[in-house]
Amino acid sequence: MESIVCNGCSLLCDDVAAEVSGKTVNSLGLCTLGHTHLEKAALQKTKQAEKDFEKAADILTTGENILVYGWTHATNEAIKEGIELSSLLNGYMASSIDLGATQVMEHDINASGLGIDLEYVRNNGDFIIYWGSDPSESLHRHPSRFAVLPRGEKIPEGIESRTIGVVDVRQTETMKMANHRLVIPGGKDADLLDVIISELEEKSSIKDKVLGIPGSELVGFVNGFRKADCTVIFYGSGVINSGNQETNLTKIAKLVEVQRNNGKEAYALPMFVQSNTMGVEKAVSGVHSLQRISSGEFDTALIVADDALAHLPGPAAKTLAKSHIVYVGPPGGLTDKRAAVSIHTADTIVAGTGTMTRVDMNEMEFKKWKASKEDATISQTIRKLTELVRKK
Amino acid sequence: MKLNPMELYNLLPKTNCRLCEPKTCMAFATKLALGDISPDECPPLLEAGFEKNLEKLREMVAPMLSAEATGIKLDESKCTGCNNCVVVCPVDVAAEPPTSQGKAAMSTNTVFRVENGVSKIINLERCRRFPPDRLNCRVCEQYCCTDAIEIW
Numbered sequence: 001m002e003s004i005v006c007n008g009c010s011l012l013c014d015d016v017a018a019e020v021s022g023k024t025v026n027s028l029g030l031c032t033l034g035h036t037h038l039e040k041a042a043l044q045k046t047k048q049a050e051k052d053f054e055k056a057a058d059i060l061t062t063g064e065n066i067l068v069y070g071w072t073h074a075t076n077e078a079i080k081e082g083i084e085l086s087s088l089l090n091g092y093m094a095s096s097i098d099l100g101a102t103q104v105m106e107h108d109i110n111a112s113g114l115g116i117d118l119e120y121v122r123n124n125g126d127f128i129i130y131w132g133s134d135p136s137e138s139l140h141r142h143p144s145r146f147a148v149l150p151r152g153e154k155i156p157e158g159i160e161s162r163t164i165g166v167v168d169v170r171q172t173e174t175m176k177m178a179n180h181r182l183v184i185p186g187g188k189d190a191d192l193l194d195v196i197i198s199e200l201e202e203k204s205s206i207k208d209k210v211l212g213i214p215g216s217e218l219v220g221f222v223n224g225f226r227k228a229d230c231t232v233i234f235y236g237s238g239v240i241n242s243g244n245q246e247t248n249l250t251k252i253a254k255l256v257e258v259q260r261n262n263g264k265e266a267y268a269l270p271m272f273v274q275s276n277t278m279g280v281e282k283a284v285s286g287v288h289s290l291q292r293i294s295s296g297e298f299d300t301a302l303i304v305a306d307d308a309l310a311h312l313p314g315p316a317a318k319t320l321a322k323s324h325i326v327y328v329g330p331p332g333g334l335t336d337k338r339a340a341v342s343i344h345t346a347d348t349i350v351a352g353t354g355t356m357t358r359v360d361m362n363e364m365e366f367k368k369w370k371a372s373k374e375d376a377t378i379s380q381t382i383r384k385l386t387e388l389v390r391k392k
Numbered sequence: 393m394k395l396n397p398m399e400l401y402n403l404l405p406k407t408n409c410r411l412c413e414p415k416t417c418m419a420f421a422t423k424l425a426l427g428d429i430s431p432d433e434c435p436p437l438l439e440a441g442f443e444k445n446l447e448k449l450r451e452m453v454a455p456m457l458s459a460e461a462t463g464i465k466l467d468e469s470k471c472t473g474c475n476n477c478v479v480v481c482p483v484d485v486a487a488e489p490p491t492s493q494g495k496a497a498m499s500t501n502t503v504f505r506v507e508n509g510v511s512k513i514i515n516l517e518r519c520r521r522f523p524p525d526r527l528n529c530r531v532c533e534q535y536c537c538t539d540a541i542e543i544w
């Protein structure tokens with residue numbers, strides 16, 4: 001067994017180990033999602049044929065309006081190479097995550113200093129709230145590694161030293177660990193945030209049921225904020241994909257501010273799923289690419305490490321499918337199949353080189369191991385393409 | 393096996409006489425279900441008229457009170473490999489201290505270790521429910537969100 005870094009989700013677990021022999025993949029510490037991802041990645045074949053590079057460079061140099069798209073599963077180094085290639089091609093660099101909500105988060109939450117190191121959460125977070133996010137569905141190890149169960153400097157007894165709250169529109173598995181379980185009607189996040197804020201600012205007092213939650217339960221939840229020294233809100237798709245993400249996020253920021261005004265520590269962090277969402281956030285600032293893709297303005301597309309044709313909403317995918325597609329990434333998927341030319345790279349978990357940015361802005365460096373295919377990384381492939389394009 | 397406190401409650405005198413330490417019959421039933429108290433600690437239950445109930449209750453809680461008759465089952469098909477059990481189990485924390493800080497178990501000394509994406513019980517006999525400890529621990533079951541762990 002060798003130590004590796006998992007890119008099965010945005011937690012980028014670096015305390016895990018794996019070995020590959022023949023078709024057998026063994027791992028230690030990886031959750032189900034991570035192990036499945038590793039198994040798939042380890043058995044994939046790379047394909048780096050010179051003629052494919054030539055053809056790809058031809059398509060890209062003859063294209064008129066070029067979309068350079070994908071990136072959420074690419075390393076920061078690859079993104080950098082992509083930005084260079086894109087500017088060389090006079091292309092439009094965009095990513096699946098700037099399609100809407102996540103972009104709002106970048107500005108409202110991270111820019112306003114609400115984020116915090118996950119290790120700090122482990123050591124200090126005594127009031128943890130999962131708001132519209134269910135780690136037992138996607139970021140399996142979030143509670144055990146950082147937020148709920150582990151012990152830390154000011155958390156000597158692990159979960160016994162923390163209070164856990166879960167706010168969601170339905171019962172979730174994570175609620176099993178929670179002290180406060182609040183099920184609210186869909187789209188009512190902002191209303192609940194208002195009630196909590198006004199209660200904490202002593203501008204009102206809860207008496208009866210609010211949004212179907214018994215008054216006493218809600219008072220208990222609000223008291224959690226009062227008692228806590230370090231509150232951390234982990235908000236997820238339930239908050240972001242509800243249609244009023246801007247309002248929701250502004251109010252979460254406000255709640256954090258109220259806590260801070262009361263002399264407490266408070267933070268808010270998103271729960272992303274795709275491995276390098278944060279790296280893309282930092283580097284790519286494309287806006288509303290969805291409209292531009294749907295409008296058909298791009299005749300050529302370089303798609304990197306993302307099955308865009310499968311993930312984009314129907315109309316956008318349909319329009320994009322009509323363009324000349326060059327695909328760079330691990331084999332498989334609709335985009336790979338429909339591309340005019342595909343260059344198959346190793347998934348970063350086996351490539352074993354490069355960095356991705358964890359949700360708390362920590363740069364996680366991939367580790368080289370026996371199964372590493374260092375010569376077939378996305379970043380090298382893009383660099384080689386760039387060189388060819390430059391010559392043409 | 394999990395005991396249903398309501399079923400146990402129905403066999404109690406239901407008088408809330410406050411003669412037991414939990415003071416109410418419902419609280420008593422809850423403790424019974426966890427194996428934290430024995431039916432014999434309810435004085436009215438030992439009086440005439442309750443023989444049948446007492447016997448039934450003793451039968452029902454017997455597995456809860458005897459650590460030797462205990463067992464843990466881990467249903468791999470429900471497990472997501474979240475590592476919660478690894479991190480909360482007191483044995484794991486002692487055997488491999490980094491697990492207490494959320495790290496995955498790497499040694500062969502823990503009770504739980506997540507292998508190929510699912511948790512495996514690799515040292516059942518070290519569980520504190522078994523002799524010599526015979527403690528009524530069930531934190532792994534408590535914090536397994538998918539109910540993959542079952543203790544009886």
Ligand code: SF4
Nearest residue numbers: 006008009013031034
């Ligand atoms: S939680 Fe995410 S990064 Fe960690 S092992 Fe699971 S899939 Fe991989």
Ligand code: SF4
Nearest residue numbers: 409410412417420434
């Ligand atoms: S002693 Fe028995 S009857 Fe009295 S309160 Fe306790 S359980 Fe109920």
Ligand code: SF4
Nearest residue numbers: 481519520529530532
């Ligand atoms: S019952 Fe307690 S000691 Fe036994 S495996 Fe579960 S957590 Fe560990």
Ligand code: SF4
Nearest residue numbers: 471472474475477536
């Ligand atoms: S706590 Fe449950 S789901 Fe999580 S790893 Fe252990 S057995 Fe699996």
